[in-house]
Amino acid sequence: xxxxxxxxxxxxxxxxxxxxxxxxxxxxxxxxxxxxxxxxxxxxxxxxxxxxxxxxxxxxxxxxxxxxxxxxxxxxxxxxxxxxxxxxxxxxxxxxxxxxxxxxxxxxxxxxxxxxxxxxxxxxxxxxxxxxxxxxxxxxxxxxxxxxxxxxxxxxxxxxxxxxxxxxxxxxxxxxxxxxxxxxxxxxxxxxxxxxxxxxxxxxxxxxxxxxxxxxxxxxxxxxxxxxxxxxxxxxxxxxxxxxxxxxxxx
Numbered sequence: 001x002x003x004x005x006x007x008x009x010x011x012x013x014x015x016x017x018x019x020x021x022x023x024x025x026x027x028x029x030x031x032x033x034x035x036x037x038x039x040x041x042x043x044x045x046x047x048x049x050x051x052x053x054x055x056x057x058x059x060x061x062x063x064x065x066x067x068x069x070x071x072x073x074x075x076x077x078x079x080x081x082x083x084x085x086x087x088x089x090x091x092x093x094x095x096x097x098x099x100x101x102x103x104x105x106x107x108x109x110x111x112x113x114x115x116x117x118x119x120x121x122x123x124x125x126x127x128x129x130x131x132x133x134x135x136x137x138x139x140x141x142x143x144x145x146x147x148x149x150x151x152x153x154x155x156x157x158x159x160x161x162x163x164x165x166x167x168x169x170x171x172x173x174x175x176x177x178x179x180x181x182x183x184x185x186x187x188x189x190x191x192x193x194x195x196x197x198x199x200x201x202x203x204x205x206x207x208x209x210x211x212x213x214x215x216x217x218x219x220x221x222x223x224x225x226x227x228x229x230x231x232x233x234x235x236x237x238x239x240x241x242x243x244x245x246x247x248x249x250x251x
Contacts, residue, residue: 058094066102077105077127086114093121100125112155113147119158129159129166135177136170136189144176149189156193168195172229173203174222183232187239198240200233202226 065078078099085092085108096106105127112131122129133156135141138149159166170186172178177186190198202224211217224232 058091058098061095062098062102062104065099065104069104077107079107079109079130080126081109084111086110086118089114089118089121093118093125096122096125100127111145111147112152114155116155116158119155119164120162123159123162123164127165129164131156131159131166131168131195133168133170133186133189136186137177137182140176153189153192156195160194166195167197167199168193169199169201171203172200172224172232174224176221178222178224178228178232180232180235183235184239187236190236190240198236200229200236202229 062078065076069076078095080092080095092108096108099106106125107128107130108122108126109130110132112129112133133152134145134147136149141147141149141152156166156168168190170177203221204223205220208220
């Protein structure tokens with residue numbers, strides 16, 4: 001397994017592209033409620049309890065990935081995503097361990113609010129962590145995602161101490177974290193860590209259809225224009241001047 005050069009933004013983007021494996025994400029399969037309960041299939045939204053996927057072992061996943069290896073660009077590999085991979089820690093780790101043992105590049109997309117033991121185990125077999133920091137405001141983050149900013153910060157710090165390769169991504173959401181003041185708050189938070197890249201991008205609504213299939217009410221958030229996004233990026237990276245390599249602009 002070839003590690004990503006530390007703090008090399010271009011290498012991070014190429015690594016993530018090379019390891020992307022379509023339909024190789026980990027998603028929770030929620031069991032249907034017992035018959036007769038308030039949440040049974042008769043009262044659920046149409047299609048909410050349908051199974052979109054199939055049961056498969058970690059061994060089978062890696063075997064399939066290896067069979068497709070001739071088609072990968074730059075060596076290829078596996079990106080474990082979701083959902084949230086750390087919700088199924090044993091399964092996620094077994095996939096990464098088997099892939100790394102087979103000499104494949106490995107990558108994980110995560111919200112970063114896992115237990116420290118999971119990070120330590122995963123760091124031994126995961127070549128790159130793509131960690132989402134959705135907001136640097138503690139109250140807003142907990143309100144909108146249920147996540148703890150302090151726990152996320154502890155894991156970002158631990159990632160640096162363990163010497164793992166990690167990059168951070170933050171969605172810019174209209175009327176949530178899209179002001180210059182928000183960028184100052186985010187940059188003050190980001191200044192504590194040393195990721196290979198910290199990317200800002202506009203929020204998208206691709207998750208709405210998933211929420212509908214699960215029978216959940218999903219609030220709509222605002223998007224930002226490319227022009228506004230670029231202005232916010234300029235503020236953010238200016239505040240981090242000297243702590244990010246050139247090219248870490250999120251483009």
